[in-house]
Amino acid sequence: MPLTHHLSPVQVAEILRVHQSTVKRWVDDGTIPASKTPGGHRKIxxxxxxxxxxxxxxPSVSVDLSVVERYSSGLDLAAQPLDTLRSNLRDAMSANYPTRVHQLLLRCFQAGMTIEQMGDDLIQPVMEEIGKAWVSGQTDVAQEHLGTSYLHAALIDLRNRLLPIDGIPRPVALGACPEGDFYSLGNLLVELLLLQNGWQVINIGPNTPAASLAHMMERQQAKLVWLTCSYLQDPERFVNECNQLHHKATELGTQLFLGGQALTTEVRRKLHYHWIGESLSQFSLAAKRLLPLSGANPQ
Amino acid sequence: MPLTHHLSPVQVAEILRVHQSTVKRWVDDGTIPASKTPGGHRKIxxxxxxxxxxxxxxPSVSVDLSVVERYSSGLDLAAQPLDTLRSNLRDAMSANYPTRVHQLLLRCFQAGMTIEQMGDDLIQPVMEEIGKAWVSGQTDVAQEHLGTSYLHAALIDLRNRLLPIDGIPRPVALGACPEGDFYSLGNLLVELLLLQNGWQVINIGPNTPAASLAHMMERQQAKLVWLTCSYLQDPERFVNECNQLHHKATELGTQLFLGGQALTTEVRRKLHYHWIGESLSQFSLAAKRLLPLSGANPQ
DNA sequence: CCGAAAATCGTTCAATTCGATCTTTTCGCC
DNA sequence: GGCGAAAAGATCGAATTGAACGATTTTCGG
Structure with missing residues (x-):
């Protein structure tokens, strides 16, 4: 059921499209974590x-998804075109079938899809469609809630899989949604993204007062603080509090990142921040620049 | 599949993901200590x-833990006194340590604790303590949010474990929090409870308009509809909508169950319902009374 | 207590992997 | 462009692991 198969160097070589000797070397120098049998065979x-x-x-390898599929115990779909995945996801969310949503995302994840891809190319468009259907009256609000909660549960499972298991200290990223904003999906995706990129993440979640976030920022010595704004209860007050936060962050040497659909052009004009953007891909790039470079970073 | 301390080579092979022949060889050459039965069968x-x-x-980079759990559940620390569990949970929620919260609940679950026990005797008291600490200013609101989100994530994992895997049709229970109520923890516990008791559960979640719930109730032919009320934005309006819901439910032969701390005595006096209560244990008993009836519901 | 079904044993043999060595490719540098 | 070092690919005998099969032991009802 759980697909944590152990692979041999030959199988991994096939997936990564490199020679088996290369995989053996990567395992031996610690690039790929692996264990050994008493007889000395590597298990990955x-x-x-x-x-x-x-x-x-x-270092710059391309994954052969069809091979991954073969080794992940009879998983079907992996390398489906994006629009198929999208319509599958939309169907699963509309039907009362939480497991299907969960499986769909899990398989994308296990096929090596990055969080920013899943967010920008899969979840974001589907949520937009569902939102339109709701506004135009084609869908009930309950149906939209339900689908969203399925998505939410699936993402929380992914988060559990992304949590670091080692005790290696990582730079701290701290984030939340502003007060009055109860929409947690986008914020959760940001958390997953940062976990994937090697941060230690503290996500306070929806409806967090700016003062509380500032206090936490100081106590945790966060290198990065983000705010995901899907809805602004009181834009003017938000601008004030956010600018105070920016001031304090700058003093502490912390970067303040902003995102979310509620940050319209008018609001942005009055805001201070270290970075602002729309897509998760952009966020990912910006966040990566804050990380101490370790290992190979080609391209 | 009894829970034993001693495993056969096949079981060990399953855990280590190697062939059973290999396990037998490792036992024979002393790599794995084992005893033998008089007839020569290896016991590990x-x-x-x-x-x-x-x-x-x-080989153990990632031992298939679900397999280990199947053989080891109920072995180590199962029966700790409740107050120890409570203080452990409070500590784990106060520290930034989501995994510990998760493990704690998972172990309680796997040791056979019921959802109503976990809710009434563990989570409810701890949340109350944390709430008091927050009101009295000992804790930051962010810390309270954070701990709650850890709990929420752990419960969602438990829900995934409770989801029915067979296709056997079950009676449908439908529930939500009222509009303006964004507190989802209690509602999630109700969902878990009903799943545990063999219902098919549709939980629309926080902030659900009563009209939308009524519509869904009709479409899904729910036998049970529940509302978890932690906060009432507009008590008078809630009473009106809830009573309409009760009327429609009665017409459809559906039972309307209410619960949550926001339903004070004054509010209750004006409400119509088929059942109301405070604890999950009471809820569980009331819901169980609805279960054996199957098919005796003429339109 | 008995008999049948399931699980395990011990053995043999094929398939895979190891480790070491060597050749080829890639990349930075002058 | 040439050159040296580092990384990747190729090869091969020895060792390890996986698979098959009849014989034996254990389990489970009646």
Whole structure:
């Protein structure tokens, strides 16, 4: 059921499209975590491998998804075109079938899709469609709630899989949604993204007062603080509090990142920040620049 | 599948993800300590196996923990006194340590604790303590948010474990929090409870308009509809909508169950319902009374 | 207590992997 | 462009692991 198969160097070589000797070397020098049998055979966990691929820790390799599929115990879909995935996701969210939503995202994840891809190309468009259907009266608000909660549960499962298992200290990222904003999906995606990129993440979640966030920022010595704004209860007050936060962050040497659909052009004009953007891909790039460079970073 | 301390080579092979022949060879050459029955069958102690795994003497990058759990559940620390569990949970929620919260609840679950016990005797008291600490200014609101989100994530994982895997049709229970109520923890516990008791559950979640719930109730032919009320934005309006819901439910032969701390005595006096209560244990009993009836519901 | 079904044993043999060595490719540098 | 070092690919005998099969032991009802 759980697909944490152990692979041999030959199988991994096939997936990564490199020679088996190369895989053996990467295992021996610690690039790929693996264990050994008493007889000396290397065993590599598929989950570990895909995690490395997502983190881009492997020097410029392309993953052969069809091979991954073969080794992940009879998984079908992996390399489906995006629009098929999208319509599948929309159907699963509309039907009362939480498991299907969960499986769909899990398989994308285990096939090596990055969080920013899942967010920008899969979840974002689907949520937009559902939102339109709701506004135009084609869908009930309950149906929209329900689908969203399925998505939410699936993402929380992914988060559990992204949590670091080692005790290696990581730079701290701290984030939340502003007060009055109860929409947690986008914020959760940001959390997943940062986890994937090797941060230690503290996500306070929806409806967090700015003062409380500022206090936490100081106590945790966060390198990065983000705010996901899907809805602004009181734009003017938000602008004030956010600018105070920016001031304090600058003093502490912390970067303040902003995102979310509620930050319209008018609001942005009055805001101070260190970075602002729309897509998760942009966010990912900006956040990566804050990380101490470790290992190979080609391209 | 009894829970034993002693495993056969096949079971060990399953855990280590190697062939059973290999396990037999490792036992024979002394790599894995084992005893033998008079007839010559090898018996391997789980404790020995896990010790070797920890010492990196066996392939173990990611031991298939779900398999280990199946053989080891109920072995270690199962019956701790409740107040110890409570203080452990409070500590884990106060520290930034989501995994500890998760593990704690998971172990309670796997040790056979029911959802109503976990809710009434563990989570409810701890949340109350944290709430008091927050009101009295001892804790930051962010810390309270954070701990709650850890709890929420752990409960969602439990829900995934409770989801029915068979296709057997079950009676439908439908529920939500009223409009303006964004507190989802209690509602989630109700969902878990009903899943545990064999219902098919549709939980629309926080902030659901009563009209939308009524519509869904009709479409899904729910036998049970519940509302978890932690906060009432507009008590008078809620009373009106809830009573309309009760009327429609009665017409459809659906039972309307109410619960939550926001339903004070004054509010209750004006409400119509088929059941109301405070604890999950009471809820569980009331819901169980609806279960054996199947098919005796003429339109 | 008995008999049948399931699980395990011990053995043999094929398939895979190891480790070491060597050749080829890639990349930075002058 | 040439050159040296580092990384990647190729090869091969020895060792390890996986698979198959009849014989034996254990389990489970009646």
């Amino acid at each position: 966990a598929l989950a570990d491998l895909l995690r490395l691929v997502r983190e881009r820790k492997l | 102690a789980l404790a020995d196996l896990l010790r070797l795994v920890r010492e990196r003497k066996l």
